[in-house]
Amino acid sequence: MKKNYHLYLGKAGHLNVMSEFLIRGWNVAIPEVDIGDDIFVVQDENGTLRRVQVKSSSSTFRKNNFSGQFKIPINQLKIVTNILVHYVFVVRHKEQWTKPIVIRQDYLLDHFENDNLGSQHNGNLILYFSYSPQKIECSGVDLTKYESDFTDFPMLNDGSFIR
Secondary structure (H helix, E strand, O other): OOOOHHHHHHHHHHHHHHHHHHHOOOEEEOOOOOOOOOEEEEEOOOOEEEEEEEEEEEOEEOOOOEEEEEEEEHHHHHOOOOOOEEEEEEEEEOOEEOOOEEEEHHHHHHHHHHHOOOEEEOOEEEEEEEEOOOOEEEOOEEOHHHEOOOOOOOOOOOOHHHO
16 A cells, blocks of 8 residues: 555545535535635535535444544634534545545534544544444444435535436
């Protein structure tokens, strides 16, 4: 495996997530200077802006499932502004991407503060997602409801071009 594999994996994860927003009819842009937002997602008709942070991981095989590990700076998670960050987690498993876990910043922060989600290390929140056929868990918290949860990114077109 290449020494800089994580860089390729991260970029591939970004492009995968960007393509999902595009197919839903949202415009996407990558900020020229990365200070925490990976993608800006915009509804062109009314100017609605969403901030997105993409987290990519390769899978680790387990007995009957697999897992992915993610790292989020805790200070980034705790800075809540009027435009919330949407975290999108994807895992590369068996040569394909998992369905994305899409979770708003305030929900993720609530799970961290009230449900003991993840662990802390050197100012980062470390998340281990465990994927089984029935559910997706982290620290005993069921995250399945966030799988492909594009509630804040509704389909803006009729989807006829993707049939």
